[in-house]
Amino acid sequence: MGENSFILKGDLICSISRDELSLQPESFLVCIDGRSRGVFREIPEAFQGLPFRDFSGQMIIPGLCDLHTHAPQYAFRGLGMDLPLLDWLDTYAFPEEMRYSDLDYADRAYSQFVDALVKSPTTRVSIFATLHVPATVLLMEKLEASGLKGYVGKVSMDRSSPDYYREETAEDALSAMIGWLRSSRLQFRNFQPIITPRFTPSCTDDLMEMLGLAARETGARVQSHLSESPEEVEWVRSLCPRAGHYIDTYLQRGMLDPDRPSIMAHSVYSDEYERRIMRENNVFAAHCPQCNMNIASGMAPVRRWLDEGLQAGLGTDVAGGATLSLFRTMMEAKQVSSMVWRYQDHSLKPLTFEEVFYLATAGGGAFFGKTGSFQPGFELDALVLDETGLPSPRKLSLRERIERFAFLSGEQCVSHKFVSGRQLF
Amino acid sequence: MGENSFILKGDLICSISRDELSLQPESFLVCIDGRSRGVFREIPEAFQGLPFRDFSGQMIIPGLCDLHTHAPQYAFRGLGMDLPLLDWLDTYAFPEEMRYSDLDYADRAYSQFVDALVKSPTTRVSIFATLHVPATVLLMEKLEASGLKGYVGKVSMDRSSPDYYREETAEDALSAMIGWLRSSRLQFRNFQPIITPRFTPSCTDDLMEMLGLAARETGARVQSHLSESPEEVEWVRSLCPRAGHYIDTYLQRGMLDPDRPSIMAHSVYSDEYERRIMRENNVFAAHCPQCNMNIASGMAPVRRWLDEGLQAGLGTDVAGGATLSLFRTMMEAKQVSSMVWRYQDHSLKPLTFEEVFYLATAGGGAFFGKTGSFQPGFELDALVLDETGLPSPRKLSLRERIERFAFLSGEQCVSHKFVSGRQLF
Numbered sequence: 001m002g003e004n005s006f007i008l009k010g011d012l013i014c015s016i017s018r019d020e021l022s023l024q025p026e027s028f029l030v031c032i033d034g035r036s037r038g039v040f041r042e043i044p045e046a047f048q049g050l051p052f053r054d055f056s057g058q059m060i061i062p063g064l065c066d067l068h069t070h071a072p073q074y075a076f077r078g079l080g081m082d083l084p085l086l087d088w089l090d091t092y093a094f095p096e097e098m099r100y101s102d103l104d105y106a107d108r109a110y111s112q113f114v115d116a117l118v119k120s121p122t123t124r125v126s127i128f129a130t131l132h133v134p135a136t137v138l139l140m141e142k143l144e145a146s147g148l149k150g151y152v153g154k155v156s157m158d159r160s161s162p163d164y165y166r167e168e169t170a171e172d173a174l175s176a177m178i179g180w181l182r183s184s185r186l187q188f189r190n191f192q193p194i195i196t197p198r199f200t201p202s203c204t205d206d207l208m209e210m211l212g213l214a215a216r217e218t219g220a221r222v223q224s225h226l227s228e229s230p231e232e233v234e235w236v237r238s239l240c241p242r243a244g245h246y247i248d249t250y251l252q253r254g255m256l257d258p259d260r261p262s263i264m265a266h267s268v269y270s271d272e273y274e275r276r277i278m279r280e281n282n283v284f285a286a287h288c289p290q291c292n293m294n295i296a297s298g299m300a301p302v303r304r305w306l307d308e309g310l311q312a313g314l315g316t317d318v319a320g321g322a323t324l325s326l327f328r329t330m331m332e333a334k335q336v337s338s339m340v341w342r343y344q345d346h347s348l349k350p351l352t353f354e355e356v357f358y359l360a361t362a363g364g365g366a367f368f369g370k371t372g373s374f375q376p377g378f379e380l381d382a383l384v385l386d387e388t389g390l391p392s393p394r395k396l397s398l399r400e401r402i403e404r405f406a407f408l409s410g411e412q413c414v415s416h417k418f419v420s421g422r423q424l425f
Numbered sequence: 426m427g428e429n430s431f432i433l434k435g436d437l438i439c440s441i442s443r444d445e446l447s448l449q450p451e452s453f454l455v456c457i458d459g460r461s462r463g464v465f466r467e468i469p470e471a472f473q474g475l476p477f478r479d480f481s482g483q484m485i486i487p488g489l490c491d492l493h494t495h496a497p498q499y500a501f502r503g504l505g506m507d508l509p510l511l512d513w514l515d516t517y518a519f520p521e522e523m524r525y526s527d528l529d530y531a532d533r534a535y536s537q538f539v540d541a542l543v544k545s546p547t548t549r550v551s552i553f554a555t556l557h558v559p560a561t562v563l564l565m566e567k568l569e570a571s572g573l574k575g576y577v578g579k580v581s582m583d584r585s586s587p588d589y590y591r592e593e594t595a596e597d598a599l600s601a602m603i604g605w606l607r608s609s610r611l612q613f614r615n616f617q618p619i620i621t622p623r624f625t626p627s628c629t630d631d632l633m634e635m636l637g638l639a640a641r642e643t644g645a646r647v648q649s650h651l652s653e654s655p656e657e658v659e660w661v662r663s664l665c666p667r668a669g670h671y672i673d674t675y676l677q678r679g680m681l682d683p684d685r686p687s688i689m690a691h692s693v694y695s696d697e698y699e700r701r702i703m704r705e706n707n708v709f710a711a712h713c714p715q716c717n718m719n720i721a722s723g724m725a726p727v728r729r730w731l732d733e734g735l736q737a738g739l740g741t742d743v744a745g746g747a748t749l750s751l752f753r754t755m756m757e758a759k760q761v762s763s764m765v766w767r768y769q770d771h772s773l774k775p776l777t778f779e780e781v782f783y784l785a786t787a788g789g790g791a792f793f794g795k796t797g798s799f800q801p802g803f804e805l806d807a808l809v810l811d812e813t814g815l816p817s818p819r820k821l822s823l824r825e826r827i828e829r830f831a832f833l834s835g836e837q838c839v840s841h842k843f844v845s846g847r848q849l850f
Contacts, residue, residue, distance in 0.1 A: 075818050078829035081759070082777060099819075109818035293760035296767050296775055322756070322832050331747070334506070335718035342721050343768060350721055352507060389837075393500050393534035394524075404503035407747050410835050412814075 004034040004421030007047060010055035010384065012039050013402050014062050014374045015358040018306060022374075023398045029060060031380040034421030038376040055384050055416070059402055062372050063123025063381030063419060064326040065364035067286035068223070068265040068315025070128045071139055071152075072097045072106075074113040077319040081294040085229040088295050088320070090162070096319075097130040097155075098165045106135035114142040120324040120411050122316075123381040123419045124368040125150040126223055126263055126286075128196055131157055131167055133180045140184055143191045147424040149381075150368065153196025153223055154180045156211055160201045170207035174214065181220060192221075199225035200236045200249040212254030221262055222255050227274060228266035229297040247274045256281035261367055265315055266291075267305075268298040275310055284367045285312040287359065289332035291320030299336045303348040306355065313364020314356075327409040330356040353403045384416035385409075429459040429846030432472060435480035435809065437464050438827050439487050439799045440783040443731060447799075448823045454485060456805040459846030463801040480809050480841070484827055487797050488548025488806030488844060489751040490789035492711035493648070493690040493740025495553045496564055496577075497522045497531075499538040502744040506719040510654040513720050513745070515587070521744075522555040522580075523590045531560035539567040545749040545836050547741075548806040548844045549793040550575040551648055551688055551711075553621055556582055556592055558605045565609055568616045572849040574806075575793065578621025578648055579605045581636055585626045595632035599639065606645060617646075624650035625661045625674040637679030647680050651689035651699070654722040658694050672699045681706035686792050690740055691716075692730075693723040700735055709792045710737040712784065714757040716745030724761045728773040731780065738789020739781075752834040755781040778828045809841035810834075 008031070012024040022039070030037040030047050037047070073093060080092035100106045117125065127143075129136040129152055136154040143152065156177050158167045167173035177195065184193045195215050197203040203211070215222050227233050227246050236246045243249045247270070250256055258281050265286040267274065278285060287302050305312050314329045315321075321329070330353075337351040351359075365372020371379050385405055396404065405413070417424040433456070437449040447464070455462040455472050462472070498518060505517035525531045542550065552568075554561040554577055561579040568577065581602050583592045592598035602620065609618045620640050622628040628636070640647050652658050652671050661671045668674045672695070675681055683706050690711040692699065703710060712727050730737050739754045740746075746754070755778075762776040776784075790797020796804045810830055821829065830838070842849040 078832040079825055081832070082775070105818060112816050112818060290760075293763055294756075296763035298767055299764065331719075335715075338718055338721035339724065339764065342723055350507070391537050393530060393537060400504055407503040407506070 005032045006051040006053060006421070007031070007043060008053050008055060008060055008382065010058050010060040011398055011401070012060050012374060013398065015354070015362045018358050018363070019352060019354045021354055021357065021399065021402070025398050026056065029374055029382065031421045034380055036374045036376055036378045036380045039374050058415065059385045059387070059398070059405065061383050061385065061402065062361045062365065062374060063383055063417070064121045064360045065313055065368060065372050066122045066125040066316050066326055067263050067284060067313040067364045067367060068288055069125060069318045069324070071110060071113050072100050072130045073319035074116070075109045078322045079319070081320070081322070084231065084296045086231055086235070094161050094165045100130040100132050100135040103134055103138065106138055110135070110139045110142050114146050116324055116411065117148060118146050118424060119414070121326055121383055121414050122324065123148060123383070123417065124365060124371055126194060126367070127152045128223070129154055131155045131165070133176055136180060137184060140188050140191050144188045147190070147419050147422055149190045149419055151194035151221065151223070152191050153194045155196050155198045156207060157198040157202035158207045159204050170204050170210055173207050174210040177211070178214060181214070181218060195220050195222045197224050197255070199232070200246065201232070201239060205240070205253070208249065208253040208255065215260070216254055216257070219260065221260055223263040224250065224255070224265070226264035226267050227269040228292070230269060233269050245271070245274050247277050251277055251281070256283060258282045263367060265317065266297065266300065268292055268300040275305065275308060279308065279310055283311070284364070285310055286315035287312055287333060288315040288317035288321060289336040290323065290329060291317035293332070293336070294322065295320045299340050299344070301340050301344065301348055302333060302337055302351060303340070311363070311366060312359060313367065314360045323411060325409065325411040326360045327406045327413070330360050331407045333359060353406070357402070357406065380418060380421045382418040383414045386413055386415040430457045431476040431478060431846070432456070432468060433478050433480060433485055433807065435483050435485040436823055437485050437799060438823065440779070440787045443783050443788070444777060444779045446779055446782065446824065446827070450823050451481065454799055454807065456846045459805055461799050461801055461803045461805045464799050483840065484810045484812070484823070484830065486808050486810065486827065487786045487790065487799060488808055488842070489546045489785045490738055490793060490797050491547045491550040491741050491751055492688050492709060492738040492789045492792060493713055494550060494743045494749070496535060496538050497525050497555045498744035499541070500534045503747045504744070506745070506747070509656065509721045511656055511660070518744070519586050519590045525555040525557050525560040528559055528563065531563055535560070535564045535567050539571050541749055541836065542573060543571050543849060544839070546751055546808055546839050547749065548573060548808070548842065549790060549796055551619060551792070552577045553648070554579055556580045556590070558601055561605060562609060565613050565616050569613045572615070572844050572847055574615045574844055576619035576646065576648070577616050578619045580621050580623045581632060582623040582627035583632045584629050595629050595635055598632050599635040602636065603639060606639070606643060620645050620647045622649050622680070624657070625671065626657070626664060630678070633674065633678040633680065640685070641679055641682070644685065646685050646687055648688040649675065649680070649690070651692050652694040653691035653717070655694060670696070670699050672702050676702055676706070681708060683707045688792060690742065691722065691725065693717055693725040700730065700733060704733065704735055708736070709789070710735055711740035712737055712758055713740040713742035713746060714761040715748065715754060716742035718757070718761070719747065720745045724765050724769070726765050726769065726773055727758060727762055727776060728765070736788070736791060737784060738792065739785045748836060750834065750836040751785045752831045752838070755785050756832045758784060778831070782827070782831065805843060805846045807843040808839045811838055811840040
């Protein structure tokens with residue numbers, strides 16, 4: 001047994017299913033070679049000699065899994081949330097992302113992003129970078145060194161954005177992507193490249209076709225945006241008149257594949273057809289409620305997704321979202337689901353705490369493999385939580401403690417963090 | 426000039442109007458006897474000898490004004506947000522508030538509440554307590570000692586709630602209220618009693634009538650709830666068939682008076698008539714967007730209020746809201762306004778940062794007198810902000826710094842706090 005074998009003692013919490021929590025106070029979590037062997041009331045005989053960390057009185061939960069965020073936009077989080085999506089991209093996102101052609105700027109900005117991500121409750125993440133290869137490699141180097149795990153996408157985009165922030169031809173875009181994909185696969189272990197057409201309006205049919213082919217040939221995963229705002233959906237309809245639905249612009253170009261999980265962010269306006277295509281093609285929906293409210297996109301009917309069995313998780317979506325804290329996203333997912341119930345469809349019950357906790361852990365975690373849970377065999381990503389800032393005048397149950405902690409906590413509320421059994425702090 | 430006379434140097438920001446900010450970097454704020462004499466580029470000759478505090482490089486803004494929160498519910502903030510309003514009251518709020526018949530519990534719980542409120546960005550606040558006089562007096566003692574300022578209401582309620590948490594008769598309720606009102610007016614200076622019928626379903630017509638009379642006779646202000654959820658509005662309609670609108674149940678009993686500002690929390694479903702009655706009667710609308718989303722009440726059309734000239738401010742509404750941070754409420758007010766624009770009425774443009782900042786400072790501040798601004802003559806409530814946790818890879822303008830700070834900050838982000846020129850920390 002290697003250095004990633006040990007036992008943690010604490011109040012252990014994880015999802016058993018979409019709507020049930022395992023709540024095991026004063027229990028033992030056994031980690032062998034970076035993977036969980038399960039949670040026990042007493043240390044089993046076979047594991048008696050392992051190193052032991054006592055976090056008695058503290059809650060320990062699986063690391064949170066962020067299915068969608070934009071690293072280069074971290075620099076303007078909290079700013080420019082006064083325009084709807086398409087104007088927001090032109091006015092704030094593209095000018096900021098363009099700065100990453102300057103490696104000095106990228107170095108400063110990505111250092112701040114990775115520092116904040118390490119301190120945050122996130123352990124697994126799927127990230128959009130910019131279209132620049134050198135800056136994207138720099139970001140991956142910093143992430144690799146951090147001990148976090150996940151995917152990074154050099155963004156591909158050859159139309160619609162301003163000249164200063166667009167790849168000139170589909171061939172240029174493809175060749176930059178392929179070169180980066182091959183070399184970063186060799187260079188990195190914790191972070192893998194993911195093919196990232198920004199969204200349909202940013203990619204010509206030619207580029208989308210080539211990216212689809214590259215996905216099939218390399219087996220690389222794919223992430224993009226889908227049906228985020230009504231204006232965007234309308235724009236896609238006019239750009240791609242032969243696609244009946246927005247998702248067809250990905251499907252028809254070979255971007256989706258049942259054998260390779262992919263991520264589509266938002267799906268706020270995905271109808272029954274789009275959701276069926278997603279289910280049939282192993283597509284995870286990344287629900288980003290804060291971004292959807294901040295830039296006035298809308299409110300996704302997540303209860304419907306869950307009822308239909310769509311795979312889903314949460315995304316912070318910086319900088320349409322202002323925070324890296326998936327705890328806050330949990331609360332916003334609950335808020336949005338309540339407003340969907342109130343205004344759109346009274347049959348869609350608001351999400352419960354169990355459900356938003358599941359989305360942020362095992363739900364999104366499934367994209368990254370066996371993560372997001374303490375079940376035996378799962379990679380051991382764990383957060384030891386710091387409750388010192390949250391006094392209570394009365395004794396709380398473990399169920400009350402975790403709900404309250406999640407709904408009241410921001411970005412820095414973790415006292416110790418483990419990813420695949422490796423301690424980050 | 427007394428001890429509350431001094432000069433603060435820093436980057437000074439306050440609202441000039443509903444949609445314009447005064448942004449004065451490296452300037453001087455002169456405080457004489459607890460009131461602002463204005464903001465200057467250089468220290469005027471007449472004030473040269475005053476004590477001087479140098480906060481160069483830090484932003485200084487007016488204290489934030491919370492128009493609506495429930496002190497006894499602070500103990501369960503972050504919990505029990507899984508039911509709509511009326512069920513939520515029976516299941517969570519009333520059982521918790523009942524605990525305050527126990528003064529030991531009240532002492533523990535209110536100490537935690539007041540500690541948190543002092544550390545928060547709030548300087549002025551209007552609070553609901555419970556129906557218990559001794560616990561309410563204890564809360565007022567703690568608040569008085571804290572240096573914060575505002576109003577506290579012993580809640581009046583003689584119907585609809587469970588036996589264990591209700592006043593037996595209207596006469597009992599009135600006599601408890603009057604005794605408390607008279608003695609606390611003498612005992613406290615920074616916090617004044619405010620007449621607080623919980624909401625129409627909690628008060629018989631007799632009690633409401635007596636409270637209205639008491640308000641007129643004592644000149645005390647009034648606060649309550651109004652048109653928060655559709656089920657509540659419907660309930661009021663059935664309880665008070667002679668009232669055409671919910672607000673008539675207050676108006677007809679003499680609770681509203683153009684000469685005495687009052688607060689109605691929520692007004693999510695207030696129509697044109699209700700909003701007109703509010704405007705004509707000096708009623709402030711307390712917008713509580715987080716609570717309205719958390720317990721599935723709805724989304725208030727604040728843009729419409731502002732266009733019509735309704736006086737309004739923000740409320741944290743703990744524990745339907747989970748946070749005491751009005752910075753977070755600013756962001757949620759913006760989010761809700763964006764969703765109102767998207768789903769309810771495209772003519773109601775989302776609130777700008779200037780507008781949510783105004784609501785949290787001068788807008789709500791007007792309820793408390795001349796507060797919420799650094800204009801000459803205003804009471805000097807000021808927050809020195811701690812930006813150290815918010816690095817940026819590039820230089821930000823002062824306008825960018827305050828927007829980002831507001832939208833990214835939680836409950837503890839203030840390094841120094843002044844109320845009427847008195848330094849709390």
